[in-house]
Amino acid sequence: MLTIGELASYAGVTVRAVRHYHAKGLLPEPERDHSGYRRYGAGAVVELIRIRTLAGAGVPLARVRDLLQADDAEFAAAVADIDERLRAEIRERQRHRERIARLASGDSLALPPEVVEFLDRLRSLGVDERIVEVERDGWIPLAARSPERVPEWVARKRQQIAEPQLIDFYLTLGRALDRTDDDPRLAELADKLADYITRMADEQGEKYVDDADIEPLFAKLMDALAFDTAPPARRLIELLKERGWTGWTKLERVDPTRAVNGTAARRSRGRRNGGVSNGLCHPPGDCLP
Structure with a gap:
């Protein structure tokens, strides 16, 4: 019988990953010894390696359980679907890389x-x-x-x-x-x-x-x-x-006539207020000595 650490070592994963797969219901809980520690058999090694392989291939954990239980036809269809999803993600990431490359020029932002x-x-x-x-x-x-x-x-x-x-x-x-x-x-x-x-x-x-x-x-x-x-x-x-x-x-x-009259009025108010009209200079520069 194997400890959780030994199981993880044989399957090439971490102890934390084993516990995570238990929590997700992907790896069945084993029997425990008299001290309360988990003890695993050889079948758990095989099952864990299959889970690790699927997860490492990009299969979402939510679908790993279905694939573990699928027949050959279902497995092939699921793998094809996952492959297409991964291809789409790769294309999107490539577009992100192109956008990032364009950011080298500040105008591209x-x-x-x-x-x-x-x-x-x-x-x-x-x-x-x-x-x-x-x-x-x-x-x-x-x-x-x-x-x-x-x-x-x-x-x-x-x-x-x-x-x-x-x-x-x-x-x-x-x-x-x-x-x-x-x-x-x-x-x-x-x-x-x-x-x-x-x-x-x-x-x-x-x-x-x-x-x-x-x-x-x-x-x-x-x-x-x-x-x-x-x-x-x-x-x-x-x-x-x-x-x-x-x-x-x-x-x-x-109407240019009204515009000229409006400008003259603003300048007149500005001069009466010492160059300031409503707290602003109209136009900029009129407040200068």
């Missing part, structure tokens, strides 16, 4: 491949890395919220950056990041951008530039991300509003 390719294209065109970060940070919540629309949006972006005028916008905005809000080149950029947006709206339709499916609150969140990364963008949007358009993520037509 939480972004689909087509967006990563678009960001790389911006870099190859010489766009400032901070502007690329604005794009990246905007794509992350967009892709998470509406993954089914990413291919459509990326295709539109690719079409847009094929135009020299829009690439010039990206490059100019990148150079503006290190300038003050009153830099006249921001106004020039707003003129060019307003002309471009108006032309696109006239040629392609309003929906091409104003995606109605983006909720205003979500667009506001996206705008905040852009403004935090590229502060001059806030001033640019204010200038753009004076030219008939507003919004960074969700573009909308506005």
Whole structure:
């Protein structure tokens, strides 16, 4: 008769594994000696090796008992089913490995491949890395919220950056990041951008530039991300509003006359309050001496 340790040694498992198989009902409890210790016969060694072999092959313990009791046909069918499940798991793990490999590039985190390719294209065109970060940070919540629309949006972006005028916008905005809000080149950029947006709206339709499916609150969140990364963008949007358009993520037509009056009123309040309006500087830079 064998002790539990000897049984485990002969079968090539640990004592803990033997106890676990007992607890799961896979290995029958043996008789005990007068001291209360388990004592096993040769049949237990054979049974334990069969359990170990099935478990080692990836068979779930919940199915091991059925396989131990199955006839040849049932055993073959069960093994085929388990093999297919393991193949599916291997394919899924391979996909995980591919995703992990893509994470070597920071852009790949939480972004689909087509967006990563678009960001790389911006870099190859010489766009400032901070502007690329604005794009990246905007794509992350967009892709998470509406993954089914990413291919459509990326295709539109690719079409847009094929135009020299829009690439010039990206490059100019990148150079503006290190300038003050009153830099006249921001106004020039707003003129060019307003002309471009108006032309696109006239040629392609309003929906091409104003995606109605983006909720205003979500667009506001996206705008905040852009403004935090590229502060001059806030001033640019204010200038753009004076030219008939507003919004960074969700573009909308506005009355430029009302926009100019609103901007003047905010600046007037800011000057009366020593450069502070409602606890904020409108626009950024107005609080500077």
